[in-house]
Amino acid sequence: MEGTIIATPMGRPQRDNQPLLLLTITDISERKRAEERRLQLERQMQQTQKLESLGVLAGGIAHDFNNLLTIILGNTSLALDDLPPLSPAGESLLTIEKTSLRAAELCRQILAYSGKGRFVIDDIRLGNLVGDMFSLLQSSISKKATLNLNLKEPLPPLHGDPGQIRQVIMNLVTNASEAIGDRGGVITISTGLMQCSREYLCEPYLYENLAEGLYVWFEVSDTGTGMDQETQRRIFEPFFTTKFTGRGLGLSAVLGIVRGHKGALKVYSKPGKGTTVKVLFPALAEGKFSAEQGAAPKAGTWNWKGAGTILLVDDEESVRTLGTRMLERIGFKVLVAADGQEALDIYRKRRDEIALILLDLTMPQMDGEATLHELRRIDAKVRVAISSGYTEAEIAPQFAGKPLFGFLQKPYTLNALTQCLRDAMGDGEIPTEP
Ligand SMILES: Nc1ncnc2c1ncn2[C@@H]1O[C@H](COP(=O)(O)OP(=O)(O)OP(=O)(O)O)[C@@H](O)[C@H]1O
Numbered sequence: 001m002e003g004t005i006i007a008t009p010m011g012r013p014q015r016d017n018q019p020l021l022l023l024t025i026t027d028i029s030e031r032k033r034a035e036e037r038r039l040q041l042e043r044q045m046q047q048t049q050k051l052e053s054l055g056v057l058a059g060g061i062a063h064d065f066n067n068l069l070t071i072i073l074g075n076t077s078l079a080l081d082d083l084p085p086l087s088p089a090g091e092s093l094l095t096i097e098k099t100s101l102r103a104a105e106l107c108r109q110i111l112a113y114s115g116k117g118r119f120v121i122d123d124i125r126l127g128n129l130v131g132d133m134f135s136l137l138q139s140s141i142s143k144k145a146t147l148n149l150n151l152k153e154p155l156p157p158l159h160g161d162p163g164q165i166r167q168v169i170m171n172l173v174t175n176a177s178e179a180i181g182d183r184g185g186v187i188t189i190s191t192g193l194m195q196c197s198r199e200y201l202c203e204p205y206l207y208e209n210l211a212e213g214l215y216v217w218f219e220v221s222d223t224g225t226g227m228d229q230e231t232q233r234r235i236f237e238p239f240f241t242t243k244f245t246g247r248g249l250g251l252s253a254v255l256g257i258v259r260g261h262k263g264a265l266k267v268y269s270k271p272g273k274g275t276t277v278k279v280l281f282p283a284l285a286e287g288k289f290s291a292e293q294g295a296a297p298k299a300g301t302w303n304w305k306g307a308g309t310i311l312l313v314d315d316e317e318s319v320r321t322l323g324t325r326m327l328e329r330i331g332f333k334v335l336v337a338a339d340g341q342e343a344l345d346i347y348r349k350r351r352d353e354i355a356l357i358l359l360d361l362t363m364p365q366m367d368g369e370a371t372l373h374e375l376r377r378i379d380a381k382v383r384v385a386i387s388s389g390y391t392e393a394e395i396a397p398q399f400a401g402k403p404l405f406g407f408l409q410k411p412y413t414l415n416a417l418t419q420c421l422r423d424a425m426g427d428g429e430i431p432t433e434p
């Protein structure tokens with residue numbers, strides 16, 4: 001109990017002349033607890049706001065950056081396609097293509113900080129993922145550290161971006177190794193499955209209302225320096241570091257990715273003893289998950305030829321020019337519109353010839369979603385594929401219940417565009433939801 005005691009002398013009112021003292025005891029434990037709760041809530045809000053503003057910034061950069069990369073990548077794949085076989089320029093162009101794809105990957109990492117960068121969605125088996133990373137992890141930790149695996153098998157899969165989950169593991173193992181330093185110690189990666197209640201999933205740094213249920217988890221434990229309370233409170237702040245050369249971004253990225261996957265985080269640490277970071281993700285019910293969707297192009301994409309007219313809608317002139325060239329290369333006739341309104345005008349006049357509309361999502365004034373809405377009012381069966389620098393998973397809620405014919409992630413190569421259109425036009429069947 002915490003509180004105050006006030007003693008007030010009452011004089012000597014009694015006959016035996018004994019002095020009287022009035023003691024007032026106030027218990028303020030409850031008030032203190034309420035204050036502590038308020039402070040904690042305030043900290044959570046600040047943390048969430050910080051992440052949100054970083055997210056807005058990252059989203060903005062990613063959009064512009066993706067448009068630039070679309071031009072570089074698209075032109076490169078056109079040039080590659082033009083090139084006679086065995087041309088000496090081929091290798092340089094392939095290097096440009098590879099480098100642009102790496103730049104796009106970097107863009108995804110930036111988006112990861114905001115929890116908005118889920119690009120590739122797959123069913124992930126934690127055991128396989130960790131197992132495949134073992135030698136990479138071993139070669140990247142301190143020579144004095146020993147890496148152990150403690151994997152529970154079989155585990156149900158989780159739904160997420162394998163690249164990002166790998167990034168989480170890498171960041172945590174790097175921190176564990178740095179905490180061990182030159183003294184020597186053990187790093188253990190364990191996996192498992194547990195039923196989690198709402199209370200268990202609620203943590204100060206994750207202001208998220210997670211549903212209770214079955215979660216798959218992995219844990220990175222180390223026997224390193226550990227952390228005091230003050231450090232533990234700040235580790236997820238962007239740019240918080242206690243290291244000389246640290247950037248303080250490792251755990252911010254982890255937090256962003258975990259938020260993006262509707263997962264949870266737990267940190268247990270004691271100075272001098274070590275640290276355990278546990279990451280939990282909602283488990284997919286066995287039998288419900290789809291087959292692995294590889295990123296590799298489907299067979300036959302290269303030879304596939306399109307026919308008919310595509311209406312290309314994009315506010316960036318350079319993307320329209322490039323897109324036209326790429327679509328013509330695949331075999332389509334192309335109409336272009338610079339904004340939603342123009343797209344509607346063209347569609348009203350020429351809907352009979354238009355086989356598919358390739359619609360950019362982020363446009364000023366009337367964006368892709370509003371344009372799609374209006375297009376559907378003109379023609380409920382309009383065929384639309386969305387192209388965007390955002391992820392399919394991220395835009396999915398926007399289009400829930402509104403079937404699309406395809407999704408094209410920017411930046412795209414000629415091959416990716418061909419694949420998207422082939423899937424969208426191929427069979428003329430009922431479209432799938434994004
Ligand atoms: N396993 C750990 N043991 C002890 N301290 C840790 C551990 N993991 C994180 N920390 C503390 O949290 C801080 C923030 O970690 P974070 O990974 O975000 O940044 P960093 O490692 O300092 O830099 P970066 O990861 O950007 O290179 C660290 O500087 C360190 O003080």
Ligand SMILES: [Mg+2]
Nearest residue numbers: 174175250251
């Ligand atoms: Mg780090």
